[in-house]
Amino acid sequence: MEKTVFKGSFTQQEPIPEAAIEAAVEVMRSGRLHRYNLAPGEAGEVALLEEEFAAFTGANYCLAVASGGYAMSCALRAMGVGHGDKVLSNGFTLAPVPGAIASVGADPVFVETTEALTIDIDDLALKAETSGARVLLLSHMRGHICDMARLMSVCDAAGIDVVEDCAHTMGAEWDGVPSGRHGRVGCYSTQTYKHINSGEGGLIVSDDAELMARAIILSGSYMLYPRHTARPPVDTFENVKLTTPNVSGRMDHLRASILRVQLADLAAQVDRWNALYRTVEEGLRNTPGLKIVERDPRERIVGSSIQFLLPGFSPGEIGAVVEACRLRGVELKWFGAEEPVAFTSRYDSWRYAPAQRLPRTDAILAGLMDMRLPLTFSVSDAGLIAEIIRDEVQSVHRHAAE
Ligand SMILES: *Cc1c(COP(=O)(O)O)cnc(C)c1O
Numbered sequence: 001m002e003k004t005v006f007k008g009s010f011t012q013q014e015p016i017p018e019a020a021i022e023a024a025v026e027v028m029r030s031g032r033l034h035r036y037n038l039a040p041g042e043a044g045e046v047a048l049l050e051e052e053f054a055a056f057t058g059a060n061y062c063l064a065v066a067s068g069g070y071a072m073s074c075a076l077r078a079m080g081v082g083h084g085d086k087v088l089s090n091g092f093t094l095a096p097v098p099g100a101i102a103s104v105g106a107d108p109v110f111v112e113t114t115e116a117l118t119i120d121i122d123d124l125a126l127k128a129e130t131s132g133a134r135v136l137l138l139s140h141m142r143g144h145i146c147d148m149a150r151l152m153s154v155c156d157a158a159g160i161d162v163v164e165d166c167a168h169t170m171g172a173e174w175d176g177v178p179s180g181r182h183g184r185v186g187c188y189s190t191q192t193y194k195h196i197n198s199g200e201g202g203l204i205v206s207d208d209a210e211l212m213a214r215a216i217i218l219s220g221s222y223m224l225y226p227r228h229t230a231r232p233p234v235d236t237f238e239n240v241k242l243t244t245p246n247v248s249g250r251m252d253h254l255r256a257s258i259l260r261v262q263l264a265d266l267a268a269q270v271d272r273w274n275a276l277y278r279t280v281e282e283g284l285r286n287t288p289g290l291k292i293v294e295r296d297p298r299e300r301i302v303g304s305s306i307q308f309l310l311p312g313f314s315p316g317e318i319g320a321v322v323e324a325c326r327l328r329g330v331e332l333k334w335f336g337a338e339e340p341v342a343f344t345s346r347y348d349s350w351r352y353a354p355a356q357r358l359p360r361t362d363a364i365l366a367g368l369m370d371m372r373l374p375l376t377f378s379v380s381d382a383g384l385i386a387e388i389i390r391d392e393v394q395s396v397h398r399h400a401a402e
């Protein structure tokens with residue numbers, strides 16, 4: 001019998017909503033694209049986005065910036081992280097995370113990964129003691145959130161400040177608290193492959209007035225910071241405005257205008273992602289040789305991608321699964337490859353960082369498969385994708401057993 005082939009594209013996002021396109025056209029007609037270029041009495045799209053995102057996360061303050069990577073480096077700089085400092089971070093994450101640490105002259109100290117694909121809190125406690133780091137840049141990689149109560153108690157006890165990388169958890173929660181609101185600062189990305197899409201963009205939230213005043217000056221506010229509306233009180237800036245450098249990385253009205261419309265739709269989009277996620281998850285359950293990454297009931301997930309493990313598969317067998325799925329239109333990424341491929345790289349390919357060994361992370365990445373779930377897929381697409389993966393994993397697993 002002819003094998004079924006999936007025809008969708010794993011990198012095709014939905015179009016920008018018509019209301020957002022209209023809002024963007026309005027901004028272009030005005031000619032006022034720069035965030036501080038405002039008509040009398042106008043708040044501007046960027047400040048409005050900041051207000052709305054602060055409300056969405058329940059944060060006191062919000063700053064919109066040029067990218068998620070910029071958000072993280074700006075947060076680190078605003079906390080005073082600098083040359084030669086050590087910053088703890090996940091061994092399993094993507095390149096912008098160690099890159100943000102390196103961009104302020106600091107050195108990443110990588111922490112091991114659990115089978116739930118979250119940071120290993122025991123290893124974190126150990127390295128918090130031994131590394132001399134004062135800051136953890138915690139990446140909720142692929143949307144997997146660790147036990148945040150336990151993590152925060154370990155970090156509080158060790159005097160470690162937490163910056164959350166929420167590039168994959170905008171709209172997600174741990175135990176009823178939005179992701180990004182457990183640590184001192186939360187950083188988000190609005191790049192095309194994240195949860196709201198402005199091509200490039202980032203957001204920072206915090207309740208810390210002085211830190212946010214520094215972040216606003218860093219982002220390139222000049223002395224125009226009073227025009228921000230989701231900012232700390234103006235007198236907070238007195239201490240920082242002349243001692244904080246301008247490291248330009250602002251957002252503009254055009255991008256903010258299309259993000260505001262998408263932010264208002266995010267809750268509905270999260271439900272759609274989770275319908276795809278749970279369909280693939282159920283379709284893969286009980287496949288011999290395949291291990292589901294079980295989600296903690298305290299997590300409110302955003303299933304914009306899904307991961308599963310093929311423990312005990314050799315690199316050759318994993319290659320065979322990836323190739324067989326590819327021939328049937330299903331794009332799987334493998335985190336165990338020796339060399340970085342496309343978006344996928346590993347801590348040992350970030351050679352600007354001091355060399356480190358993470359044997360438990362290596363063992364997990366060796367069998368870790370990753371797949372995007374864009375909203376251009378339907379629930380029946382998700383069912384078909386799971387069927388194809390299940391078939392091909394079983395077929396390689398059977399051969400291996402023979
Ligand atoms: C995308 C991403 C970021 C931020 O990326 P930008 O492209 O700079 O917006 C940060 N962390 C992770 C894990 C990411 O995937």
